[in-house]
Amino acid sequence: MLIISLVVLAVLASLPWWLPARVVALRVRVFERINGDEGIPVPGDLAGVEHFGTLYAHPAATGRSRGAALSDLFWYWLSPGPEMHQEHLEAGDTYDAVARVTRRLLAVRRTEAEELARRCASRALRDVRGLVRLRDLMMPLWAEFSYELVFAEPCPREARDLIAGNAADVSSALKCTSLRHLGRRKRLTAYLLRNLHRVRVPLPEGLTAREKAYYLHGAFFTTAVVQLSEAMAHLLLVLARHPEVQERARTGDDRYLDQVIAETMRLYPLFGIAHRITTGDIALDERTTIPAGSVLCFNYPAFHRAGLADPDRFDPDRFAGPGAKDLNHIPFGVAANRPCPAWRLAPIAMRAVAREVLDRYVLDSSVSHTRSLPHRGPCLLTPRDAPHRPGPALAYLRVRDRWEDVWRSLAQLVLGTYMVWDARRLRLCERHFEGSEAEKRYAHPGSTHSTRHGS
Secondary structure (H helix, E strand, C coil): CCCHHHHHHHHHHHHHHHHHHHHHHHHHHHHHHHHCCCCCECCCCCCCCHHHHHHCCCCCCCCCCCCCCHHHHHHHHCCHHHHCCCCCCCHHHHHHHHHHHHHHCCCCCHHCCCCCCCCHHHCCCCCCCCCEHHHHHHHHHHHHHHHHHHHHHCHHHHHHHHHHHHHHHHHHHHHHCCCCCHHHHHHHHHHHHHHHHHHHCCCCCCHHHHHHHHHHHHHHHHHHHHHEEEEHHHHHHHHHHCCHHHHHHHHHHHHHHHHHHHHHHHHHHCCCCCEECCCCCCCCCCCCCCCCCCCCEEHHHHHHHHCCCCCCCCHHHHCHHHHHCCCCCCCCCCCCCCCCCCCCCCHHHHHHHHHHHHHEEEEEECCCCCCCCCCCCCCEEEEEECCCCCCHEEEEEEHHHHHHHHHHHHHHHHHHHHHHHHHHHHHHHHHHHHHHHHHHHHCCCCCCCCCCCCC
């Protein structure tokens, strides 16, 4: 009996060292089975690293959602309102209209963006110290930042909590650590509907009030908040795990901090796989053509690591010399195919927030660091005027992180499998376009193609 008890205890004690990796591998296999064989990986056997940039920028690689079963999953996570999300709108008048408004809302002077980021950071960091989850710390900050961009006034507590709660829900669902909570999203949509008249620039004409609310919801109060929070959590976590880089970034100029940001986004890109649907044939060479209707799955992490001798090493000096321009590095996409509209503003705001954090705290962490960041970035923040003795806290973080990985990986397996299955069952994207085609055929008998822009 004693031997059996000892064996059971030994197995339980060993779980953090082997179970999470096995569960992740099982999740990958389950997702592959559910999603089927759709998608041409880039880089992959058909299209290598050398084709990545050309394919990404190709004018026939512009389909966003229509015709890809994978779209059902993204629409599921972004609902309600994915049909009005700027990233998922098909090319056409509606996309052009919302893109113009987005550019106007983001067109703030550098000094204004820096000051706004600093003010939001100062409020978010007030009285913060000790162990925190970096992503959770950043969400209210970027909620206020996005609100002021849209409404040009300080963010009320009610709005901040709605925006941050919705963004946290979306992020957790994307990482499969939690199911969606549609009540939060609907409350945010209702708030936006009541306040559309206060947006500082005219919203796109031709949209219903609900469509305008969905546009703001998706572009500014979901994607912007989630992505900026994730990016800052990655940035602060690498600084916490590399003390020498942290000190150099704190005392150095903006150029070095920009290198740190670039290397962080190389190692931990915000997008894992971005899928595009081809709207025409694309000839790779004389023998190989990718037909129209194909789903291209652009693998950002694989592309960012290609061509480097030690791609997993964190080294900001990669971006110091003239060779930086030759790196495979597209953190904001490419100019020829809808780059992230915040490609200019985001690094400016991130740098200002990083400066504010580094001026106030010494950062330490001993947790694992992966691109998906399912643990939300546990970190110790020690005020610079307080004694710095991180040893016990780091030992605690290391053990806690390993054990959290056990239950978290099991939760991701169960919840992720359910959400992928549910998304395929609901077919939100596929049914949306089927409905558009049905409306068009009803209005114009004999027609087989929808001309409703932005569906």
